[in-house]
Amino acid sequence: MIKSLGYAAATAQSVLAPFNFQRRAPQPQDVVLEILYCGVCHSDVHVARSEWGASRYPCVPGHEVVGRVLQVGGAVSRFKAGDLAAVGCMVDSCRVCANCREGEEQFCEKGPVMTYGGPERHTGGITYGGYSNNIIVDEAYVLSVPVSLDPAAAAPLLCAGITTYSPLRQWKVGPGQRVGIVGLGGLGHMAVKFARAFGAHVVLFTTSPGKVEDGKRLGAHEVVVSGNRDEMKRYRNSFDFILDTVSAPHDINAYLGLLRRDGTLCQVGLPPEPLAVSAFSLTGLRRRLAGSFIGGIAETQEMLEFCAQHGIACDIELIAIQDINAAFERLVKGDVKYRFVIDMASLARDAG
């Protein structure tokens, strides 16, 4: 076994606090990473607080991991000690179902093993995530990080990046298309960058008048304050594709109405309450409402290469791990531009 130090929630009501634990003994196909940076995803808050079904404790969150390879098992071929590598939302899956074989491990029929809170098959325990000093992952679920990427700004690509890249690719967003992005948070700011890089005309919808200038700086051709009904009306029936990154309750029909015939609105935010979808919104112009969930391992690697080629990374605010509970509070209020990333060097202060 390998000793680890991390930050964990002991119960749904607990704040995160230092936690000593052990990870499995490295297997021949395993890569051992020293974690350098870990992004702070809104999911981390939901799971730490048991807001998405019953969580397992202690909960060490974190699935936007960038680190340095410390050692590799004898069967590992793609990594060596010293490489920069990354781990996203999954650390394993069944590998034999149709979805796994087609490179869509996130839809594994047995359920992918999530990076934290999932079943640790080797130990019989639970998986612990990236709010820690190291992690051990089968090389098939480890990503290579191009050297031209800033490792701290690359960390959130592993969730916020792939979650927006994948649907924009799947729905073939490109030149000549009008694309709407709803919400300017961790996901939304990446969606704006990707949609712009793919060549689309990008319109950002935000509830915050204060984000208009930032939206344009990030790449949006136009920014619409969604509370302005007259302005919203001007965009009716005009979008080929809309990516909705909002997890708070919101009027989905207002956005469906912006789609042209056969247009698609893809939801990646996860509002806890059902969306109230008028059937008339869909039948009216034969519109489509879709969903998307992270992306497969191969597509995640493709996304990292795309970011390296196009100089794309996240806009981040670097924090010490001792500030994680304050960061959770600010995240819940939407007070971050646009992703917190933990500098894991700060963890040394807690080492005994």
Add this chain to the structure above:
Amino acid sequence: MIKSLGYAAATAQSVLAPFNFQRRAPQPQDVVLEILYCGVCHSDVHVARSEWGASRYPCVPGHEVVGRVLQVGGAVSRFKAGDLAAVGCMVDSCRVCANCREGEEQFCEKGPVMTYGGPERHTGGITYGGYSNNIIVDEAYVLSVPVSLDPAAAAPLLCAGITTYSPLRQWKVGPGQRVGIVGLGGLGHMAVKFARAFGAHVVLFTTSPGKVEDGKRLGAHEVVVSGNRDEMKRYRNSFDFILDTVSAPHDINAYLGLLRRDGTLCQVGLPPEPLAVSAFSLTGLRRRLAGSFIGGIAETQEMLEFCAQHGIACDIELIAIQDINAAFERLVKGDVKYRFVIDMASLARDAG
């Protein structure tokens, strides 16, 4: 002007009763039809009773019209007196917008002119539908009825037929696919026939145990009683496409959960209340919820030819127009197998 006799609702609270009125003087591009048969669509009830927004009165319903050509204007090229012809849900549209030019007149940007209750541009009045002895329509919106079709059983193809044919075509339903049809009414029974004719494996979902045998007779390979939770579970994650024809409130997530990865549920029923769609139902396997609305004129003609080639027609119950109010009551209760069609010869009894 041409004298007409029909059945109309004088107000939202009125039953239908005989109504004498005038139609426009035929224009050079017009076809004058003697109506032989008219299907009774659930929309007729909704509009006669002003249940879908404010209706205009008097309201002569009916948009599933088959008739004999009485005369044609000098500019008409595709029809001559004596031909069997049909009129569906639309009698005109702008003809110049992108949707009209692409043969999707049902999505005309100016709004198509609906067969009843729409603006009659020539007279400045309102359009009157097929519950009458004649109708005058621009030949561009008149369909040719293949002689091998039974004209009474063909009438509901003009709405129930095209409304189910179009989405099954659009989503490329065919051999090797598992297709679910939700609801066995006027739309559902046609959807079962078409999906079977297109070569799919067809599973019908109905709330009525009494419809199981009929579902199989109509072409379903399997029939599932949707109230049976255990049976529903067996079908999870297994469908390529589901066509939902139900207009009553129902749990859409129960059906979304039956789709496999990247599968689509298309809604053609129009529940008045919003559908409560869980975002997790969509993101879980990247599923899609779509809508569809009748079909364009060219596709409607294609559908009629397909029906003639494959011996497909509606299962109907022929009624006299004097029975229309009783038929409306039975329709609301779902007591019809599977479409009422008015034998317009019965209208002679009301002629003064």
